[in-house]
Amino acid sequence: MARFRNKKKNVFAKNVLKKQPMMGVDHITGDKIPKSFVFSRGKLPPPLRQLQMDLRKLMLPYTALKLKEKKRNNLKDFLNVSGPMGVTHFLIVSKTESAPYLRVAKTPQGPTLTFKIHEYSLAADIAQSQLRPRCPQDLFKNSPLIVLSGFGTGDQHLKLTTVVFQNIFPAIDINTVKLSTCQRIVLLNYNKDTKLIDFRHYSIRLQPLGVSRKIRKVIQKHEVPDLRNLQDVSDFVTKAGYGSESEADDEAATVSLPTDLGRANRKSTQSAVRLQEIGPRMTLQLVKVEEGLCSGSVIFNEGGVSDAKKKQETKQVEDEDDEVSEDDREEEEEEEEEEVEMEEN
């Protein structure tokens, strides 16, 4: 028995990043850095496995990219490991006959948000659809920014969603942050009408404004430009070529930088912000909010009314893809009974 334990621990110990001397604390701001595990419950089909991998990449650098999971690993194993490792969030991918599901849970006590994945596209699909997929080397070396939009409707479960997702990535201190570390952005857009959440992942690119494309290329690349077709060197500068593809909407997307950023974007010059999708892309629906970690009473249910009946139904659904240990289940049921009594009273 003890031997098994050690084995499990070793598996995870290999995979956790140990970057800072002070574990889980930002060395500048002193904030606690949230870390995450992305894993699956049950057997996933290949595309979903890929989605899980994409999610891990998205959660970089404070996640276990090569987290090994075995069939016999249950939620408690991950939970036991998460404490010493400073893992604060679980992203759990699972699948039922009807649809794949994503659960975002805070450790160790919850809450757990269960999302139904209506549609998803892998990073590979998105890269395939693009003419020039972009992936700079240090793209995944810093955690992404997060933008939550449309969540301010005042609903409790939406508020909770915003809070959970904000804390999933390390907070940014405006005074000390380097803009060169802001390479990616995760967008969560809530649609009031459809009640769906669009989950997008973009890479951020800055381009100097008011510079012709040719010159920009010369600056960005370390290559000698091709001057064969030109009469004079001055033609290279004066001949503008075709204009930028979206010069018109640049007004809203311009920023002036406090520091130099790369070779092209100089300090206190105008730069245009360009986003390019890197995936994965998901359309989520918040189905359920649970109090505990994949257990506990249901705070919010998509059905609307938190009837005991409905709860049981959802639990049955969940039983298919979830393997909460027996103790948890019992506790859950007890709590549920109490709640029912409360309601009757």
Next chain:
Amino acid sequence: MAHDMQTGVKKRKFGHGNPKFQNTRKGKKFQRGGSGQDDVRAKKMDPKTKKFFQKRIRDYNSDDDDGSHEEQEKVHGDAAGPVVRKYERVKRKNEKAGGTGMDFSDDEMDEKEEDSGEEIEVSEDEDGEIQPGVLRFSEGCKAFRLAFKKLTKKTGSADEDILGPVLKDQKKLVAEKLAEVDAEQKIKSVAKKKKHLVGEKGHVKLVNLDSHEKSLIGIATKGVVKLFNAVNKAQHAQKGLNPGRFKDEKVIKKRRKEAFFSALGQSSSKQVGSQPKVDSSSGTGSADAPAWAPLRDNYMLANSKKKDWDKMQETTTDADDFGLPAGADSSSDDDE
């Protein structure tokens, strides 16, 4: 002898279209002429060997008491089939006609002599008796030839299938078997497809950039611009000061402290303003979800950033539903 067999096989193959071959086949009536030719060639042979062969032939004939070789052949034919015999003979004749017979070894000559000799004998000795038998034999041979030709023609002309004339009869069987395998595979593939479909559920591969995506990119861009502008504003104050240098660091610290205290005065009032909102909302939440309050407490305990949470609400409500953690961080909480 082996060499002979090989050439013989080849010849047989050739023989189908050979006019001479057909000539010889037309019947024993022409055998005279053929045998005459043989005789001419025989004359050319060494008389000694000829004598020897003749003797052998006689001996051979004398073994059967009738002396008719044709009948002997028939007897043999029961076992090997007269047709085969006939073919053999035809082949030999063909060989002779082709002129390859000149350099045949003695063994071969022996056989040929045998053939020609017997033919001569047959025609000379028992002409009246054997002739109908020969005819019958030749007729039978013709029928076989026709049938064979038909078969070869069929397979040759109509390139219907790989199955030969023999396998053709089993065509039905083979087809059945193939159909069975096909059906099996179909069932398998259907099952596989179904599994694949279940696995692919919700997977959208065709990613197109429509207006919705563009609007999403616009929203994200707005967020980024907001953050960058905020960072620019905050870090503009430290312009010219190197945080690495001790002297500058002191100045920066001082400024931040001032900013913090100024912010503290504002934020305290803001917190007072925002706090009831949370409470009221939680109150409404408790109406339909009885377990909400414990959750919130739990969350507040678990999450160390209470300030962020409040600020976050502000940004979401005030600023067009935007929430940036960057915006949430006030300029104060790092140095304290």
